[in-house]
Each structure stands twice: as structure tokens, then as C-alpha cells.
Amino acid sequence: MQNILPLHLFEELEAITGSQYLFLDEETRRHYGHDETEDYNFPPSVVVKPGTPEEISAIMKLANEYKIPVVPIGGRTGLSGGALSIHGGIGLSMERFTKIEIDENNLQAIVEPAVITQVFREAAFEKGLFYPPDPSSQGSCTIGGNVAENAGGARALKYGVTKDYVLNLQVVLPNGDIIWTGANTLKNSTGYNLTQLMVGSEGTLGIITKIVMKLLPKNNHNILMLVPFFKSAQACEAVAEIFRAGIVPSALEFMERDAIDWTLRFVDGVSIDIKDEVEAHLLIEVDGNYPDVLFVEAEKIMGVLERFEIDEILFADTEDQKNALWKIRRAVGEAVKSNSVYKEEDTVVPRYELPRLLEGIKDAGWKYGFKSVCYGHAGDGNLHVNIIKGDMTDENWKTEVPKGIREIFELTVSLKGTLSGEHGIGYVQKSYMDIAFTNGHLQLMKGIKRLFDPNNILNPGKVLPDNL
Amino acid sequence: MQNILPLHLFEELEAITGSQYLFLDEETRRHYGHDETEDYNFPPSVVVKPGTPEEISAIMKLANEYKIPVVPIGGRTGLSGGALSIHGGIGLSMERFTKIEIDENNLQAIVEPAVITQVFREAAFEKGLFYPPDPSSQGSCTIGGNVAENAGGARALKYGVTKDYVLNLQVVLPNGDIIWTGANTLKNSTGYNLTQLMVGSEGTLGIITKIVMKLLPKNNHNILMLVPFFKSAQACEAVAEIFRAGIVPSALEFMERDAIDWTLRFVDGVSIDIKDEVEAHLLIEVDGNYPDVLFVEAEKIMGVLERFEIDEILFADTEDQKNALWKIRRAVGEAVKSNSVYKEEDTVVPRYELPRLLEGIKDAGWKYGFKSVCYGHAGDGNLHVNIIKGDMTDENWKTEVPKGIREIFELTVSLKGTLSGEHGIGYVQKSYMDIAFTNGHLQLMKGIKRLFDPNNILNPGKVLPDNL
Structure with missing residues (x-):
């Protein structure tokens, strides 16, 4: 792959998209050089904004000719670095495709x-x-x-x-x-x-x-409740119990105490009284077309929750209250990140294994000296683990944390889960792929990549480990 | 690929599975040589019944060594010939995997x-x-x-x-x-x-x-109704209208008049009075946990149906009545086939396009001289087309029918549908794959096949066209 682009390439790109959709200035390149993954910035050598599939087709032919990387760029909200131009090349912003x-x-x-x-x-x-x-x-x-x-x-x-x-x-x-x-x-x-x-x-x-x-x-009704648990492990256990009672909630979110505390400080205009002894919350929603049915389901859920040590359940009665609770939940990621340098893992396991996963994450933190804040989509066993640098030394952050992450991933795989539930592997998790797959399996994936992209120009250096 | 198997291969297979799971006799080979696809029989050269993944692994290594085809065989109910040993070789019956x-x-x-x-x-x-x-x-x-x-x-x-x-x-x-x-x-x-x-x-x-x-x-309740339509086209139109009214039925099946008549003659102990003018039926089911909700949904469906020319709706009140209606629907395929030599196509389109598809099928029959009986899962646009030989000459059956099938498939693709909704391509539809895919696209699929199976020993001659 070439990192230095020949000058006439720009002329050829310009001929495809028109000069108004071609950008070489550093500000633009840096703007398209990052997503939401930690603090990385890998600017593309040039940013283009094609308007049709045919223009993209012409760009790909050109890129193959010159063996130049092309990285498709969307909303740049990714958490695994999938849109980072780690080898420079053409940053292909899709922003004109809005129909x-x-x-x-x-x-x-x-x-x-x-x-x-x-x-x-x-x-x-x-x-x-x-x-x-x-x-x-x-x-x-x-x-x-x-x-x-x-x-x-x-x-x-x-x-x-x-x-x-x-x-x-x-x-x-x-x-x-x-x-x-x-x-x-x-x-x-x-x-x-x-x-x-x-x-x-x-x-x-x-x-x-x-x-x-x-x-x-569309369905028109839902009931939303926030349930404070005195023990984190019990919040995790309650998740599988709700399904076992025959209920399929439309949302079942888990937040550790730190996650909700940090978010309440981070988000304006929302406050909730939480007892000191509360370790975690579940945010539970049921939805459907018939309010009576939802009340029946909410009752059933409360029947399950009674078996655990919980504080009083908060029901969101109005649209405003519902929006406020969802605002908190959606802001957790940002709030936790605003607190410290961090690394985020996107662990996922069969939902009944959540208590085992949470325990293992805390053990790994204790062993390798890091604090973690966990939250996520507990209903499908998808737990986001934010590993917080806090006052950890740079040296330990660099050497100890990856060992801890490896142990956490080994645990997810042993629990029949895997590395990423919804964030992808991208740039930051690729070196852990050997935990989830045999070498033969990874070679098959590499073979597929080679079949589609023999010159390895499309978003190179993502998903598959470098040493494959 | 070798069609004549070396003698010591049998010894090696025997060493893997034990002699009690190795069969060379013609009766067994012919038994495993057919599925439910027309009247084809392609016996494997040898039938093996492995008991573990490790035995299958050893068989595959052997087959690669000798370049001998291996065809996995399941329940042999397939309708596209996927389990036929068209090149002989090892018929791999999976029947011992029953946990x-x-x-x-x-x-x-x-x-x-x-x-x-x-x-x-x-x-x-x-x-x-x-x-x-x-x-x-x-x-x-x-x-x-x-x-x-x-x-x-x-x-x-x-x-x-x-x-x-x-x-x-x-x-x-x-x-x-x-x-x-x-x-x-x-x-x-x-x-x-x-x-x-x-x-x-x-x-x-x-x-x-x-x-x-x-x-x-599990959900515990359902309502099932059989709706006679005086016009086939209107039955097809009603399908999309039910969804547009905000209802998602759990089943929505279409049967042309011939399909139901032939089935009533074929199945014992079930009878329904149908007016001569009825052209088609929809079998509609809603399911859920709350009977009251199902009554509301059934009412909504009846509100939609009122807009069409229908005869009286038959509600299945008891489990026996429900089973009888489902028995009829499930027996349609067999009943139609017992009537004549036939070919079955598994067309699928977006559901709103069903009336266009049905009309096109009838036009093709008229043009190429064949009768068709149509039925299937109208709720997802999946229409099974049974092309009936009846008194068509062998010559026309061989030359004209494939032209008609090609036109039907071209129509499905032009309606944003495709060749097979649920039966697969297997052996009998592979020559039509060029209608659904460009050559470049098919080459990608072939590349995937080659990547997984470089010696082309696993179920060769299926899915992809021969001339690719």
C-alpha cells in the first residue's frame, strides 16, 4: 500500500466528484480522522464526498490501480475505530447519501x-x-x-x-x-x-x-420502570428470571451505581434520589398496543422482582419522565468517558451468565489494578465495560490493562459469549480475535477478505489481526 | 472428481464408522438417493452414518485425499434436490445426530x-x-x-x-x-x-x-379463520391490506381453488362446503397470550376483509377444527403432486406485488401451454407454483416449460423478488441463477465455495450454475 499519493491522483479524483467534494486541508482531514474511539486521530490523506454509487465505483477502480487505501466514513460515532484511516489514503465520506x-x-x-x-x-x-x-x-x-x-x-x-x-x-x-x-x-x-x-x-x-x-x-404504548438493587449480582440474576417468567421486555438495561451517579452529575436537569446502599439499577420497559396487557406484564415483572433485595421502583408516568430516564441511560457512555481516560469493551454472553461475567470483570480489575464501570443491555447479555485509567500509572495502563482485557475476553468466550456484541472489532479489538476463533477460522475470514479485496485497499488493518 | 471408488476406501471408511454404519447395497443406496424433488433418484456409491463430528472430520479428510464427493443427507424432504448424490460418492446420512x-x-x-x-x-x-x-x-x-x-x-x-x-x-x-x-x-x-x-x-x-x-x-392462544374469496386477485390484494391496518398475523396462507379442491379429495375425513364461484382462500391466524387482544385483532382483520368480495368466513372454534384446517393446508403440496407429473417453483416477492406475480404466472402458463396451481405463504410474498404436466406432450414439457419458468423468475426479479423463498436452489434451479445475479456476483459466490472447498468435494453441482 502506498501512503504518499501521486499528484495526478487528485486530478483524477476531482474529475470523478468535482473539486467541491475533494478536500486536502488539514482541518478537514483531521475532522474525518477520528470517531468516538478513545482519543485516536488518523486523518486520511484526502477526503472525498462522492454523490452516487457510480462515483464510488470509479474511485475504487482508481484506488485499485494505485493500490491506495479507501476508508468509508459515516457518522464517526464508532467505538472500535472502524472508520479511522489508519494507513491514510482516501477518506470516503458517505454524507451525501441521505435519501x-x-x-x-x-x-x-x-x-x-x-x-x-x-x-x-x-x-x-x-x-x-x-x-x-x-x-x-x-x-x-x-x-x-x-x-x-x-x-x-x-x-x-x-x-x-x-x-x-x-x-x-x-x-x-x-x-x-x-x-x-x-x-x-x-x-x-x-x-x-x-x-x-x-x-x-x-x-x-x-x-x-x-x-x-x-x-x-408501530406500537403505541409502553411502561418504563427504574429498579434500584441493593446488590449488583442480584440485578444481573433478575434479568434471566424475567424472561423465564415468560415476559419479553422491550428494554432491560443495567447500570452500576457509578454509571448512574456520574451520569446524574453530567446531565443537566435530571435528578433521582438514590439510597447509599443501592449498587445497581435495572431500567425495564414493556411495549405494545394494549395498555391493559402492559399492566399485566408489569405486574408479572414486579412479581419476579419481589424475590430480590430492591428499593422502591420508580415508574415513569409521563413522556417527560420517560425521556429523562432514557436520557440518563443514553448519556452513561459519554458521562463515564468524560471522567477519565478509559478503554471500552463490549462484552456479550448468554444472559443467564451475566452474574458470572460481572464477577469476573471485577476480579480482573482487582488483579491488574484497574477500576471498571459497567452498564449496558443486560436483556441480551451485552455488558459495556469501561475501564477507567483514573490514577493508574501510564506504564501499568499500557502493560497491565491489556492483560486484564484478555482475561475478560477469555471469560466471555468460556461462557459461550464473544468479544463484541454491537461495537465491532475494528482497529482496537483485532489483536484479541485469537481468543474467539481458531487460526483456521481466522484464515477463512482472511480468505473472504482476499476474495473480495485482493489488493487489500478497502479499510485495511481492521477486524482481522495483523499477524494473521 | 472420481466416480469409481477404490476398494480400500471402503476399508478406511469402515475403520472410521464401524462396519454397521457403512452400506453398499443397492436398496440402501437408492433409499438415500432421493428426496421429495420430482422423481429424481441419484444413489450415492456408498452410504455412511457417522456418529460424531470427529468421524465426519476423518471422512472429509479421506474424501479430500481421494477427491470423492460427499453429500450430507438429512430428512430427504427437500424440494430442490439439495441432498441428491448427483455425482455419486459418499452419501453422509446424519441420522445419528438426534440430541x-x-x-x-x-x-x-x-x-x-x-x-x-x-x-x-x-x-x-x-x-x-x-x-x-x-x-x-x-x-x-x-x-x-x-x-x-x-x-x-x-x-x-x-x-x-x-x-x-x-x-x-x-x-x-x-x-x-x-x-x-x-x-x-x-x-x-x-x-x-x-x-x-x-x-x-x-x-x-x-x-x-x-x-x-x-x-x-410460548404463547397460548390463537384464532384461525378460513376466508373464501370470489376473486383470486382480491385475495392477494387483501394480504398487504391486513398488514397496512397494523396487524401482523401469525399465518396468512393463500390457496387457489384447485389446490383446496384437490386436497379435500386427497385428505381423509375433512370436508368444507365451498361455493362454485369461490376462486381462492386465505387461511389467517393471529396468536398471542391474551384472548381479548386476539378478538380485537380478528375484528380489525374482518374490517379489512369487508372491502373485498368474500363469502362467509369459517372460524375454527375447536382444536380439532384448527388441526383440520392446518392438515388441509399442509397437505396441499402432496395432494397437487399426487395428481400429475409436476414441477414446483418457490417464487417470492415483496407481498404487495403478489397480485402482479399471480397474474404473470397465469400469463406464462397461457403462453407456454401449461396449467399451474398456486398456493403458499402469502403473508411473506412466498408463492409456491406447481406446474402441472396434465396432458401436455413430453416434448412441450421439456422445451416449453423451462421457457415459462424463466419468464416467471424474470418477473419475480423485476418485482424485487427472487427465485426461492424457502426451498433453496439445489440441483433443479441452478440454471436460473443468472436471472437473479450478475456474473460478477456469481463469481464471488463461486470464490467462496472454492475458498471453503478447494477440491469441490462437498455436495458438488449444487446452488451454482454449471457453466460458471
């Missing part, structure tokens, strides 16, 4: 990748339809990035993740071919499933230019 | 591939859990075959298809490696999704030896 077309007849939508997730969700709501995936960053992340990372969010336990809504993709392949991966149908048994191979491939196998999404009829 | 392990704590199950789908569903029911996919052949098809073909069934419109329940797979790769493709989690963004690449790959990329399935809490 939404809702097909009410088929309960589907054709969405372009730069559409903000929340904008898409609201456009669907307006037509009485529902796009469930709602990553915490929904106000700024894009649908294209959601597909690339197979994003989840708070409603995945009932409604599934991004992959469960993607029916078909228009993709520019690394060689410049433009294909539709599948069909706009709910069922498909026609050839190998390249749609699902593309979802979650973190922009390394193709550039997504259109997404056909399945939609559901 | 079910239900994990009530995580709402999951580990199922071995030879478990009959209905047996698995009932085992889940007994624990208060629900495995929704229910192909019409559920009484004899196997879970492994369901995964290989990405089977659907009548409940897919609400609950999704097989792929939506597969969390993780233990697979013996063509080179003999045994891997787990993913993790036992509801969310996973860790590397390329080999789980979903394996689902629907029709036994050409690996041999599935264990399946981790997601389960749901």
Missing part, C-alpha cells in the same frame, strides 16, 4: 447510508411504522454505520439487531462492481447470503450505498 | 441436525418455550436440513425464518476442521458472520453437526 424512501405497501424502506438513525426512525413513525434498532448514539450515528457494525441498542432483546432488519443491500465492491446482494423479500433461499456477510463486516468487504430495511407496524 | 438440549435459563437449545423439526418444537413446548419455524414438512424434515435450506413455513411472516433463530453452529469444514461459527449470544459483532453464510448454503460449505437455536416464551 429515505418508505414503502408503506410492503412495510419496507430504502435508506441511504448517511441517514441519521433517529431521523429514519422518526420518518417511519410518521407513517405509522417502526424501525426498532436504537443504538445509544442514534441522534448522530448513521444507518450505514449501523449496518457496517451490526449495531444493536436497547430494544434488541425483543426486536433484534440491525442485521434482522436488513433485507437487501446495494454495495460497491472493492473492484468497483455495483451489486444488489439479495432481494427485497422477507424470505430468501437463493444462493449464499452475501447480505448477511456484508452486515457487520465493518466496511472491509464493500461500500454500502442503499439499504432495504424491513419495518414493523 | 436436543434445552437451556431454559437462556431460552436457547442445542439441537443436533437429525432432530425432526416437529419433535424439536414439541420438546420446546413442553418447557413452555416456542420454536416458531414450521415448514409444511415439519413432521419429517430435520432441523439440519432446515438450516441448510433456510426453511421458512407458515409463521415466518410474524416470527421470521430458520436463519433468525440460529445463533451459532458447530460445523465440520470440507478440510475436516471442526469449528463453532459464532457465539451463543443474541448480539454479535465479532468478525465476518460465518453463521449466516452457512445457513442456506445447502450443505456445500460445511456439514452442520450442532445448532444453537434461540427460543421464545
